[in-house]
Amino acid sequence: MRYMLMKKFLDKRYVNVLRELYKNSKTPYNELSKKIRASTTTCYRIVKELEKFGIIKAYTIEIDAKKLGFPIKTLIEVKTRTGVTTELVRVLGTYPNVSRIYGITGDRDAIIEAYFRSIEELDLFLKRIREICPDIKDTETHIVLNEHRNAEGWF
Secondary structure (H helix, E strand, O other): OHHHHHHHHOOHHHHHHHHHHHHOOOOOHHHHHHHHOOOHHHHHHHHHHHHHOOOOOOOOOOOOOHHHOOOEEEEEEEEEOOOOOHHHHHHHHOOOOEEEEEEOOOOOOEEEEEEEOOHHHHHHHHHHHHHHOOOEEEEEEEEOOOOOOOOOOOO
């Protein structure tokens, strides 16, 4: 059954619907139907199935952080004494600068994706999280210079 389900979702029409929605999640069904060469009803059914099986989890927006006054995007690698705990995630999640926290493999335990108005604000953030989270042993900060997104989707 699971194989049949996966085979269905690997169908070209399903992948094409996903690619179009990845480009613009607000694409109306009538426009989607023209792009994938299928009826509006078929597109609607495909989208509903993708939602039902949790393949489409949400419809989101892409925000231009620079236009909101946050020109500095960072990826902060974190090494902790005890690994990533729910408490650490909870504390870091209270900072509005923090966009995502990834638990990772390797020498580090986590990567924090965060946005800042200035280098000074970033520096203050790094000092504060070390004070508030004594479990943090070490950090290494990377400033994102540019970002490239696969417009066609990674799938």
